Amino acid sequence: MTLIDNFDIFVIMDDKFYLLMVDKFISSGIAELDFNDGTTRLVLRKENTLDQGLRIPAEGAEPALLAKETPKAQPIRLGIAANAEEMESGGSEKIKSPIVATFYASPGPDAPPFVKAGSLIKTGQALCILEAMKMMNHLEAEFDCEIMEIHASNGELVEYGEELFTVKRI
Helix, strand or coil: CCCCHHHHHHCCCCHHHHHHHHHCCCCCCCCEEEEEEEEEEEEEEEEECCCCCCCCCCCCCCCCCCCCCCCCEECCEEEEECCCCCCCCEEEEEEEEECCCCECCCCCCCCCCCCCCCCCCCCEEEEEEEECCCCCEEEECCCCCEEEEEECCCCCCEEECCCCEEEEEE
């Protein structure tokens, strides 16, 4: 069946809805979308970066699976204690989770952790990975600091605002 043969079915469906869905998908950080309303199935997949656009398989070919690819991690902003009331004695601050996610202490199962208690961290250095909706997000330091304590465990689900690290600015 060619695209022309499918065109009549596509027109009967709400084409504005599908076009809006494709537009939102392209501009989002979502790597894969599989939509099925019972009569129509729409599968959209992207390469690791948004710049490469939508990959469309040849007619009759099965789309390549992205399971072996690791999603590109995106840096996110920290949940640093914003005022003196949240600072502990000794000048330490809490880094809180900015999202609901799964906490990963290392970039892979066999890799060493990004940080340990006592680690000296530079601005922009990764502290952990927070996975939310299959997106791997690096949590990066916004300032030079020393890791005093790590509150989350590897593979643990963390809530928005939950304390992840206690740090001291250097």
